[in-house]
Every structure is written in C-alpha cells, then in structure tokens.
Amino acid sequence: MTSTSPLARRASAGRTASVKDVAVAAGVSLGTVSNVLNRPDRVSPATRARVEQAMKDLGFVRNESARQLRAGTSRMLGYVMLDATNPFFTDVAQGMETAAETAGLSLVLCNSRGREGREQHHLELLQQQRVQGLLITPVSPESDVLEALRDRGTPVVIVDRTRDDPSFCTVAVDDVLGGRLAIEHLVDRGHRRVAYIGGPPSLGQVRDRLEGARLAWRDAGLPDEDLLVISTEELVVAEGRRAGERLAGIASSKRPTAAFCANDLLALGLLQHAITAGLRVPHDLAIVGYDDIEFAGAAAVPLTSVRQPRQELGRAAAELVLAEATDPDHEHQQVLFTPELVARASTRA
Amino acid sequence: MTSTSPLARRASAGRTASVKDVAVAAGVSLGTVSNVLNRPDRVSPATRARVEQAMKDLGFVRNESARQLRAGTSRMLGYVMLDATNPFFTDVAQGMETAAETAGLSLVLCNSRGREGREQHHLELLQQQRVQGLLITPVSPESDVLEALRDRGTPVVIVDRTRDDPSFCTVAVDDVLGGRLAIEHLVDRGHRRVAYIGGPPSLGQVRDRLEGARLAWRDAGLPDEDLLVISTEELVVAEGRRAGERLAGIASSKRPTAAFCANDLLALGLLQHAITAGLRVPHDLAIVGYDDIEFAGAAAVPLTSVRQPRQELGRAAAELVLAEATDPDHEHQQVLFTPELVARASTRA
DNA sequence: TCCTCGGTTTGAAAGGTTTCAACTGGAAGG
DNA sequence: CCTTCCAGTTGAAACCTTTCAAACCGAGGA
CATH class of the missing domain: 3.40.50.2300 (Response regulator)
Known part of the structure; x- marks a missing residue:
C-alpha cells in the first residue's frame, strides 16, 4: 500500500513520529528499532525490512536532541x-x-x-x-x-x-615570514627604495608583516631609512588611494620604486591611484599585496600578493x-x- | 569562600553540573532551580540568590538538548x-x-x-x-x-x-526590473547600440535580466538588432575579458557604445580588457554591472551597477x-x- | 482555635533515544 | 530427551529540563 504513505505522513503531521510509533507500527519493541538505526547487523533481515518500511510510512526523523541528551x-x-x-x-x-x-x-x-x-x-x-x-x-x-x-x-x-x-x-x-617573502621578492627585482604601507599598528598582523619586511631589508644589507613606512588608519581601498597621494608627493629622486601593502585592499587602492595618476605599474611603481583575495588576480594590473593557506x-x-x-x-x-x-x-x- | 569556586569548577569537570546538582548545592528542590531560570519572579529573593550562587560555583550551563527535547x-x-x-x-x-x-x-x-x-x-x-x-x-x-x-x-x-x-x-x-533599470540608464545617457553580456542562459537570473533589458529597449522604441546579446559560459572575470575581445572585433561603426553585464565579475573583466586595449571608459565604452559587489566601487573606473537589497x-x-x-x-x-x-x-x- | 488565602516550594511525569542485562526460541550436541 | 548455545529481541533505566498539580507555611480573619 505504498499509495497510503504520503497520506499517513500528512495525517500524522500533528506530532513527528518517534521510535515508539515506529516500533508499534512494525510490531517490534522499541529497542529493536534503535538497533535498526545503530547496529543494523544485529537485526534479522526480515525484521529490519519491516522496521524500515514503517519508518518510511511514518516519515520518521531521528530526534537529535534526544540523541544528544542520551549521549x-x-x-x-x-x-x-x-x-x-x-x-x-x-x-x-x-x-x-x-x-x-x-x-x-x-x-x-x-x-x-x-x-x-x-x-x-x-x-x-x-x-x-x-x-x-x-x-x-x-x-x-x-x-x-x-x-x-x-x-x-x-x-x-x-x-x-x-x-x-x-x-x-x-x-x-607566519606573518613575519610573509613580510620577508614580499621584501625579498622586491629586492630580488632590484628595488632599493621601498614603501611599507599598513596600519593601524595596533593590529598584530600589521606589526608582524612590517617586522618581517625589516628583517629581510637588513639581511639584504640595505639602509633602514630606504624602507619608508606609511601608516594608514584602516586596511581599506580608500586608504590605499590616500597612500598613493602621499607617495606622489615625494620628489621622484627619493620616491620608492615599489610598495608592499599590508593587505590587498590597500594594494588595489594604491594601484588605482597609480593608474589614474599616469604611473606605469610595475615600471614606475611595483606593488605587492597581501592575502591574495579573489580580485588580486583580476585587477587592472594583476597583483603580486602573499597568499595564506586559508x-x-x-x-x-x-x-x-x-x-x-x-x-x-x-x-x-x-x-x-x-x-x-x-x-x-x-x-x- | 569565593576562592574555592574555581577549584570546584575544575573538580567537577568530569561531568557538567545539572539542575539537580545545583538544587542539592543550594538546598532546594529541582523545580525551584528551574523556576529561577524560567520564572525568577516566582522565587523569593533569598532563595534565588542562593541558587544563583550555586550555579556560579558549579559552573552550571543549561543543557539545550534537554530543553529542546522537553519543548x-x-x-x-x-x-x-x-x-x-x-x-x-x-x-x-x-x-x-x-x-x-x-x-x-x-x-x-x-x-x-x-x-x-x-x-x-x-x-x-x-x-x-x-x-x-x-x-x-x-x-x-x-x-x-x-x-x-x-x-x-x-x-x-x-x-x-x-x-x-x-x-x-x-x-x-526582481531581475526583470533590474534589467530594465540598467538599459533605461544607458538609453538616458544617449546610447543607441548596447551589448548584453551574460550566460549561460540556463540561469534564470541571466534570462530575466535580459528580458528586462529587451522590454526597456523596446519601450524606448529602439530596434531589436541594436541590442546585441553576447552569451558567456560562466559569470566570471575571465569570461568578461573574452567578451571584451569579441566586442573589439566588431567594426567600430557597428560596435556597441555600452555594455550591460549580467554580473559585476563579467563587468570587471570587460573593464580590464577595455583599459588594456586602450579604450576609454565610459567615453568609448560605458559599462553597467549587476550585484554591486564590494569591488564595483573600487575598480580602476568605479562601476555603475544594479544593487540588490541583500x-x-x-x-x-x-x-x-x-x-x-x-x-x-x-x-x-x-x-x-x-x-x-x-x-x-x-x-x- | 480553626480556616482561608497567598506566596513559595515541591515532586513526579513527560519528552525520545540509546544501552545493556536479561530473556526467548530454536538448533546443535550429548 | 535434556543441555548448551546463540542469534535475535525485549524492557527498563538513564540522560536533563520543564511543567503543573499538589503540598506547605505563615499570617490574617472569623
């Protein structure tokens, strides 16, 4: 009588069927129903089939609360x-x-x-x-x-x-390592004046990435003053643009040839400013971001970035x-x- | 003896305290503890204080499973x-x-x-x-x-x-309306040849936005053949770039002056292609996206987009x-x- | 003194599942 | 024919909370 099962389901909609209901419907004890659910191998095939049919007919759904309570x-x-x-x-x-x-x-x-x-x-x-x-x-x-x-x-x-x-x-x-990687990459590419853009310094991540950057900078034997630190209020696109303005204000002989941003949003903002200001990326300004978010690779100039194994x-x-x-x-x-x-x-x- | 409570907590770590434990500790019945939790006004202030102290001492946490089971x-x-x-x-x-x-x-x-x-x-x-x-x-x-x-x-x-x-x-x-809005905006801006970029057509959203676009186009009294439909495989940045290539291949006299993309990723890809191909946006090609994702406003050229009240x-x-x-x-x-x-x-x- | 009344407190029952010791019936072995 | 054994099945207990009718108690009224 498979045709009755949807009806049965609707009829019993008042309360959801419990193991007890299933047991009654299948003509077995409540313990057996539980065995069908938890140790099906201990139940004879015939009984198991009967119980399973009853569960289907009644639209039985295990009550997780009760399981948890017991467990x-x-x-x-x-x-x-x-x-x-x-x-x-x-x-x-x-x-x-x-x-x-x-x-x-x-x-x-x-x-x-x-x-x-x-x-x-x-x-x-x-x-x-x-x-x-x-x-x-x-x-x-x-x-x-x-x-x-x-x-x-x-x-x-x-x-x-x-x-x-x-x-x-x-x-x-390892954010310190991440900072190192970024700077080593830029130094490899021949950059000798670089800006680190990030903030606020209260964020551990911002501090650690800067620390890594400094370590790599020193390891390369470069003078501290050529690693310019530009602090931002937040890690957002708009602040990246503002950092771009600050960079643009520096005399070109002293201006960094590359920037390492504490995250990709800053880097995208910086990139945007650079493009509208007519700077060629990476020729006039190379940029490294951090996080490798989805849009880093899809930016106007695809962005080099430090990826974390999320x-x-x-x-x-x-x-x-x-x-x-x-x-x-x-x-x-x-x-x-x-x-x-x-x-x-x-x-x- | 407040100093003993952390110890008590650790000592009882074997099992989490239950209402019964609290009742014993406070010297009341189990029903009273429940009343403190659910109808505190029915419990005398003195008793309530005692029970609350006991709960704190024992680190009592309600068992949600049991509550649910009951409820x-x-x-x-x-x-x-x-x-x-x-x-x-x-x-x-x-x-x-x-x-x-x-x-x-x-x-x-x-x-x-x-x-x-x-x-x-x-x-x-x-x-x-x-x-x-x-x-x-x-x-x-x-x-x-x-x-x-x-x-x-x-x-x-x-x-x-x-x-x-x-x-x-x-x-x-309402995706049909969204499509209308985009096209009405472009027609308002004077565009008379427009591309709709989106796909696959199996997506309801892609179909509905196109339908809205067509309706608005006809309402403006423009000929169907001037609304060019470019179908894509997916709604991703790369496909937007490919659509850009297809647009670039069209003789400039027949080329659409604007594109309405079924989502922002396509629009960003198209924008990227346009920029690298030396097209000025919006002068040579205006672009409308859909979804107003976070990066729409932060793109190289900030993107006009249809926003949904998410x-x-x-x-x-x-x-x-x-x-x-x-x-x-x-x-x-x-x-x-x-x-x-x-x-x-x-x-x- | 007894009764009533109100505010408190109590104790048992219910809710659904799992577990486990105990039971059953039938088959195999003696 | 009796015993042993075993696969299959059973029923009660436990998990913790909430609810509700009943009990309690002290005070005020008769």
Whole structure:
C-alpha cells in the first residue's frame, strides 16, 4: 500500500513520529528499532525490512536532541568567526567543514562581527549545545573568556591569532615570514627604495608583516631609512588611494620604486591611484599585496600578493580541536603555517 | 569562600553540573532551580540568590538538548546557502541573523556548495535538529525535496529563487526590473547600440535580466538588432575579458557604445580588457554591472551597477518563515524586492 | 482555635533515544 | 530427551529540563 504513505505522513503531521510509533507500527519493541538505526547487523533481515518500511510510512526523523541528551555530547563543532562577510574567514570555515565532515560532525558557524558582546553570547549558546569543540577567532586574543571555557572542559582552538599563553592550541600563519617573502621578492627585482604601507599598528598582523619586511631589508644589507613606512588608519581601498597621494608627493629622486601593502585592499587602492595618476605599474611603481583575495588576480594590473593557506588553516584547526576532544592527554600546539608569494604582473620585471 | 569556586569548577569537570546538582548545592528542590531560570519572579529573593550562587560555583550551563527535547522544538532557524564564499549570500545570511536574533532564535548556516547531495544531507540534519523553520537557496528550485519537507510540517522559505508552485513562500529580487533599470540608464545617457553580456542562459537570473533589458529597449522604441546579446559560459572575470575581445572585433561603426553585464565579475573583466586595449571608459565604452559587489566601487573606473537589497532579502525571508512557523493559517507569499541602480564613473557622461 | 488565602516550594511525569542485562526460541550436541 | 548455545529481541533505566498539580507555611480573619 505504498499509495497510503504520503497520506499517513500528512495525517500524522500533528506530532513527528518517534521510535515508539515506529516500533508499534512494525510490531517490534522499541529497542529493536534503535538497533535498526545503530547496529543494523544485529537485526534479522526480515525484521529490519519491516522496521524500515514503517519508518518510511511514518516519515520518521531521528530526534537529535534526544540523541544528544542520551549521549551527553552533540555531534557538532562551533566556529565563532570574526567577520562572516570576509572571504578569508569563509575560506577558513570551508576548510574546517571539510575536516568536520570527515569526522562525521557538522560545523556550526557564528558571527561575532567583531563585537565582544556577540562573541560572548555565541559562546554561551554553543556551550549550551554541548559542542564537542570550539574554534574561535577572538575579538581580543588575550581575553579570559577563553580560559573560562577551557577550564569548563570544552576544547578550544584559537584561529588566525596567537597568544603568549601556551595552554591553548593556536593555528595561525607566519606573518613575519610573509613580510620577508614580499621584501625579498622586491629586492630580488632590484628595488632599493621601498614603501611599507599598513596600519593601524595596533593590529598584530600589521606589526608582524612590517617586522618581517625589516628583517629581510637588513639581511639584504640595505639602509633602514630606504624602507619608508606609511601608516594608514584602516586596511581599506580608500586608504590605499590616500597612500598613493602621499607617495606622489615625494620628489621622484627619493620616491620608492615599489610598495608592499599590508593587505590587498590597500594594494588595489594604491594601484588605482597609480593608474589614474599616469604611473606605469610595475615600471614606475611595483606593488605587492597581501592575502591574495579573489580580485588580486583580476585587477587592472594583476597583483603580486602573499597568499595564506586559508583552507588548510581551517582544516588544521578543526583537526586540532578534534584531537583535543578525543585524546585526554593532548599536548597544546602552536601551529604556524607558511605563506607563499604569488608573483604576477604588478612586480614583473 | 569565593576562592574555592574555581577549584570546584575544575573538580567537577568530569561531568557538567545539572539542575539537580545545583538544587542539592543550594538546598532546594529541582523545580525551584528551574523556576529561577524560567520564572525568577516566582522565587523569593533569598532563595534565588542562593541558587544563583550555586550555579556560579558549579559552573552550571543549561543543557539545550534537554530543553529542546522537553519543548519539542529547537530555538533555531536553518539556512542552507548555495555558496558560503559568495558575498551575496553572506550578506543575505546576515540579514536573516538580524531577524532571527530579534525573535530570540539563532541561525544555523549550512553550505551546499551547489551540490544536491550536500544540500540533502544538510536538510536531513536540520530536520533532525527540529529547527523551527528552513530557509534555502536550492540547487534546483523545482526539486521535490522541498515538498517533502513542507509536507512533514517544517516551514520552508525559498530564497533568491522563484518557483511556479505558489504553495511556498519565496523571496527574491526582481531581475526583470533590474534589467530594465540598467538599459533605461544607458538609453538616458544617449546610447543607441548596447551589448548584453551574460550566460549561460540556463540561469534564470541571466534570462530575466535580459528580458528586462529587451522590454526597456523596446519601450524606448529602439530596434531589436541594436541590442546585441553576447552569451558567456560562466559569470566570471575571465569570461568578461573574452567578451571584451569579441566586442573589439566588431567594426567600430557597428560596435556597441555600452555594455550591460549580467554580473559585476563579467563587468570587471570587460573593464580590464577595455583599459588594456586602450579604450576609454565610459567615453568609448560605458559599462553597467549587476550585484554591486564590494569591488564595483573600487575598480580602476568605479562601476555603475544594479544593487540588490541583500540584507533586506534575508530579513524578509527569516520573518516569513517565522510567520509560517507561528501562524497556523498562514498564507504563502511571493515577495519580490526592488533593485536599485547605483550610478558611478563607468557610465558618467 | 480553626480556616482561608497567598506566596513559595515541591515532586513526579513527560519528552525520545540509546544501552545493556536479561530473556526467548530454536538448533546443535550429548 | 535434556543441555548448551546463540542469534535475535525485549524492557527498563538513564540522560536533563520543564511543567503543573499538589503540598506547605505563615499570617490574617472569623
């Protein structure tokens, strides 16, 4: 009577069918239904078929709350991201999801939008859901909220941020190395006066990339004063344009022949200004960006940029939090990924 | 003895404290603890204080699974998005989250990545979680999976897609109107030969925007053959460049003086090709894009584009699914938002 | 003194799943 | 014919919260 099953579904719409309903319909005990779901090999084929038919007829859907309640833990990881509209973090999340999926878990995404209050709220909710592990790019990496979580027994991994305290797993990308790569590339290309454009200095990433740049500059035996530092208010396109104006104001004999920008938005803004000002890129001004966002390669002059392994970052973080969740005497690790320079036309000889 | 509370927390780390533990610690019954949580006004101040202290000491965190099990429904909405790395959908999700938040619910995001299998899987999981409502930008809007969901009693709203069947709530943006706006703008600017660039035609959005373009073109009394249609394989930057090559191959007397691209990526590719080919934008070629993505305004020549009210789209969808969840005799609605043309330098006279 | 009343507090039941020890019936072995 | 064994099946208990009718208690009124 397959034709009745859609009707049955609609008729029972008042309450969703439970294992008990299925058991009654199939004429077996409730334990058997559970066995069909969880250890099908222990059930005789005939019974199994009958139960499965009953489940189909009744439109049975497992109640995850009840499972979790019984199991004491959910089948989820949570990621509190800093900004869900930033492609960097969505790529990171995608990497996490891949790892979660292979472990049979799902990933719940929350968006703090950079606000501590929202972050706190989401952490609270995730804990109430008894997630197996928490991934977070915190608004303030040193906040003691994280300690409270960990002390309560929830595995926590900090993503794309570092923290002095080695009692947390952290996963980040080596920004100092990224800065080195950019400058080494420019020095290789023969540049001897270079600008570093980035800010505000309160951002760890901005500082670290500059530090790497300085180290490479010195290693090349070049004088400090020829690495010009231009500080910006924010890492946005408009500030890149403004930096271009400042560069343009420098006498051409002293003007840097290349710029290393702390992110691609600045670099795109700078590129835009250069083009409208009639400068040829890279001939008059070479440009290196950072992040290798989607539009770096699609810019008017395709942009050389430092790429971070975003998906791997996410994958590693998820694997780490899983390790912490399963292995009781897990050692906290500080994983540092290696960025990579992608050379394109904006620095071509 | 506040100093012992952190110790207590760590000591009890074996199992998270439950209401029962709190009740014992505070010397009250379990029902009273629940009252403190849910109807604090019915509890005498002294008792309440005692219970709250006990909760703090034990690091009590409500078990959401148990709550849900009891309540029969979760406090979540689910959104199965088509592509979490596409800014359009993250903005839509943000709008949804706003609406969910004001209703005291959280939004669970899932990413189908355009694959039916993943979509199906996520829908299954969300149902198991007994979400109050489902929002979805389906891989195939006509798929009968959605019917199955609805018949099982879960409110469903289709987002950014339309469906002939009026038994679903849908929320979308009027692409026909968007096409009209773009062409009317170009005709206003004096263009009498225009190219429509977009594809593949299997995408509803590509078809609808072209339809709107044609309608506006005819309304202006212009001959059909002067609206040149260039079909592309995908909506990506590279295809925009290729379209540029095709335009360049047309004798200048017959060449369109403006192009309307089905999305901004195409428009950016076209712009790039135009610049490198030495065409002046907008003087030799005016360009209109679609979507108004972040980089439209930051392009070498800032791009005129048709903007969709993304956040409002998400907010409306979430409100609709909530209405359907609470109001038993809810009428399905097809909401159509109005796009808006943002004029920038790429079409300036 | 007894009763009533209001504000508090209590205890049990319910909600759906999983687990596990216990049971069943039939087949194989003695 | 009795025992042993085993695959298959069963039923109760546990997970934690919320709800609700019932119990409690002290005070004020009769």
